[in-house]
Amino acid sequence: MMDNAAYLLAGALFLTLFTAIYFLLQLGVARMQLTSRLGYRQERRLSRRFERFLMKREALYRHLSELMESLQLAGGPAPVVLTTALLLLGGLLAGAYLFQSVKGTVLLGGVMGAFPYTLLRMMLVHRQMKTRIDFLPAVELFYQCCLVSGGRQIRTALQRTVEEKRLLGPMQSVFEQLYRNLSVRGDDEASLRIFSASLGHVWADYFVNIVRAGLAEGHPVESNLKDLISDMRKARRANQQERNKLLEIRLANFSPLLFLGLFVGINVKFNRHNAYLYYVVDPKGRDLLLNAFVLIFISFLMGLWLSRKKM
Numbered sequence: 001m002m003d004n005a006a007y008l009l010a011g012a013l014f015l016t017l018f019t020a021i022y023f024l025l026q027l028g029v030a031r032m033q034l035t036s037r038l039g040y041r042q043e044r045r046l047s048r049r050f051e052r053f054l055m056k057r058e059a060l061y062r063h064l065s066e067l068m069e070s071l072q073l074a075g076g077p078a079p080v081v082l083t084t085a086l087l088l089l090g091g092l093l094a095g096a097y098l099f100q101s102v103k104g105t106v107l108l109g110g111v112m113g114a115f116p117y118t119l120l121r122m123m124l125v126h127r128q129m130k131t132r133i134d135f136l137p138a139v140e141l142f143y144q145c146c147l148v149s150g151g152r153q154i155r156t157a158l159q160r161t162v163e164e165k166r167l168l169g170p171m172q173s174v175f176e177q178l179y180r181n182l183s184v185r186g187d188d189e190a191s192l193r194i195f196s197a198s199l200g201h202v203w204a205d206y207f208v209n210i211v212r213a214g215l216a217e218g219h220p221v222e223s224n225l226k227d228l229i230s231d232m233r234k235a236r237r238a239n240q241q242e243r244n245k246l247l248e249i250r251l252a253n254f255s256p257l258l259f260l261g262l263f264v265g266i267n268v269k270f271n272r273h274n275a276y277l278y279y280v281v282d283p284k285g286r287d288l289l290l291n292a293f294v295l296i297f298i299s300f301l302m303g304l305w306l307s308r309k310k311m
Contacts, residue, residue, distance in 0.1 A: 147222060152219070188216075192212055
């Protein structure tokens, strides 16, 4: 039984490493294809067929595409969906072998299958928290560029904002992405939606509404931007309090994992043999660990949801 458990853990580790390496390789290949002038796609390749299959699911494909673009990750939705499918299959097989019950199979498969998307959402929340503090100086710079360009030329103001290289931190790449999408993409609504998702707070939504109105109707936006900047300055102290709440939420997300590691570590230290028998050999012990990991995963999801609400 000990040998079987060791083989199972080795197989699960190999599967996880394989999917992670495959995902990174897919991202690297996609980036090389985008940057290479001689790169092209063969319409009959299996990957291209799979991508066309995903395009038929318009809502899913658009959501994952915008999520990847908000994170500025190359590769598209196909590697994410494929990695999710592989982890879901591996989780179902591991759950069936370890727990030999419908509950264990479904829970382990669901947690492993949802891990790639959850990881992307966590990366997005982390990026949003980094860019939030630098958004006010970016809007002030954009406002100055609007005054110089006359207030009606939104794209010209964005170009001046990007070219001056005075944006702080990740805001430079976010505004560069917005200007590039508005200039090349041809879908202003999708470009603004990606920009809003990259920042993820209500001030970004207000800014997007102002830019949307300026692009669609062509009227000056200086007064609206001035009011937005004034409101953001007044709310700076409240924003500091909200950031403290977000930090508390993130710390609370990791506390169940720390307590689980503490309790299991204490049991292993005092009696390693009995701990192995209970946590690995005994089906009830494995079921206990599964319930703990599922609850921890749910706490991470709740933390992500609360972080979005607080933003």
